[in-house]
Amino acid sequence: MTKKRILLKVGSNTLTKETDHISRGKIEDIGRQIAQLKDNYEFIIVSSGAIAAAKQFVKLEHNGGEINIKQALAAIGQPHLMRIFQENFRELGLFTSQCLLSYSDFEKPESKENIKNTINVLVENNFIPIINENDTVATDEIKFGDNDKLAALTAALLKVDLLLIATNTDGIYTKASIQNGQPKTIDVVKDINLLEKEISLEKSSHGTGGMQSKLEAANIAQKEAIETWIVNGLKDNFITDALNGNSNFTKITS
Template identity: 75%
Template structure:
């Protein structure tokens, strides 16, 4: 059998909510349908935000403590709900899922890194799709800094994936001039990373904590491991397959 192409798909909160206040089951169905169609030739690992967004649908926490602690509590409430939604929808298509919660400190210890690689390889080889999120209850980096972009890049590098796809709410990265002219034009292919750095206009997403700068930082990490990265509009239906077939504009960083 030919070796399957390994893809790490990072999905932010803005994509999962389709820029609303609720997690979109339809978007998760869209992702599941695409993975089901590609499963004979590709294997997937998912880094998914969205735990806090899910929790906000169910509860409103009152606290006099710092907002950060409230967000950590919301993540604790929302994470099992998020995984349940993934499991229900993926199972309907015969796809098996598992939950992996990681902290940035896990990437600083060799023993932890080895355990991550071995565990995820066992899951993938047995046709399970690992769904990874930061362990927000004890760690704060994702909440404060990156909407899982950095976590996705570190995981992609550790697992030596063939392709790192960041699903966001734009058609890739736009040129600075086109943004200033309010007529966004996608940078379709990047071979010189320094050129990309000069084009980035940072903007925060409405639900996530990341912006385009955090994606460029993630690309830089993946580049150090010689991993190709795609920035794709995850709000569109069939976004993974359309990108693979070059049917939509997106940014490809070689």
């Protein structure tokens, strides 16, 4: 049986559980679900959180501006983030690998082919690729999107079956329901323009994307006939519950 391929994107708010440090419990929760599903699904992870990981250990001072400090924090935090993934996943019998990419890699045919071939080899040999943007040399993720666009471009390149974006809400809520204090999830939609009218432009406390960047990611995926699910990654079992239809989330069909 051919396994279905899921690209899971987890942002900083999910990995920190909206605190100021990376949650080992959340990473274990993700690993435990992947271990349960590995007979039927193969996973590629796009993970933010390097800067959040560094902030647990250091406070940098520099006159070079905020972007330079964030790039330095990413360089410090990325090895810590990978170590936490590796330690927690290894206890569950899962093997991890690190891939650092930049948006410019997706503009060159040779680079795209190399990315695809490398990740396919890793997955075929039961190593879970954990992808982040190479923040030390690129600033797009820091400034614009909390890896949502990177996740969508990778999903399209690898022709995955599902783009699963974990955030801190039960998907996208109707604007009216937010205004009356009783958030109601938009369950299934195909027309992304309709969702554009419902979303708030506010960005989350640790992440840099907000819902706008998730819709832009869904648009990239949709053009490649890939469904996008926006789920609440703060909840335990958020992957298995979504796959089993046991949670509220937004499904953007292709």
